[in-house]
Amino acid sequence: MTTIRTSCPVCGDVELAPTDLSLHLTPSSGTGTYVFACPHCEQLQSRPANHRVVSILLATGVAYEVVDDSGPITETEIREFVSSLDGDEWRHHLRL
Ligand SMILES: [Zn+2]
Numbered sequence: 001m002t003t004i005r006t007s008c009p010v011c012g013d014v015e016l017a018p019t020d021l022s023l024h025l026t027p028s029s030g031t032g033t034y035v036f037a038c039p040h041c042e043q044l045q046s047r048p049a050n051h052r053v054v055s056i057l058l059a060t061g062v063a064y065e066v067v068d069d070s071g072p073i074t075e076t077e078i079r080e081f082v083s084s085l086d087g088d089e090w091r092h093h094l095r096l
Contacts, residue, residue: 002060008038008045015039022081023049023057023064024073030054033073034062035081044082046073 004016016036025032032049034057049057058064067073 004057004060004062006036006045006047008041008043010043011038011040018057018060018062021057021062023054023062024067024077025054025064026068027066032064032067035073035078037085044078046078 002018004018004021006014006016008014016039020039021034021036023032023034030051032054033046034049034053035044035046037044067077
């Protein structure tokens with residue numbers, strides 16, 4: 001399985017599976033924001049994704065959604081993502 005390396009401001013470098021991330025794409029710029037729950041501290045992290053990062057994430061099969069250009073990730077989107085983590089499904093990925 002593909003491993004994505006990123007970093008948590010608290011824990012430092014972490015490794016994630018593509019299913020652990022959610023990418024929000026801004027079509028006009030080709031960049032976006034990706035969101036993940038740190039496997040160590042379980043805090044939700046949101047990071048900007050430049051062209052290169054977007055390409056890498058899409059190539060690894062990360063789920064994405066297109067957002068409009070009005071701004072970065074919203075509180076509503078964060079809440080929706082958090083609520084989607086309520087199930088046990090995602091926890092399996094973190095043990096891979
Ligand atoms: Zn962390």
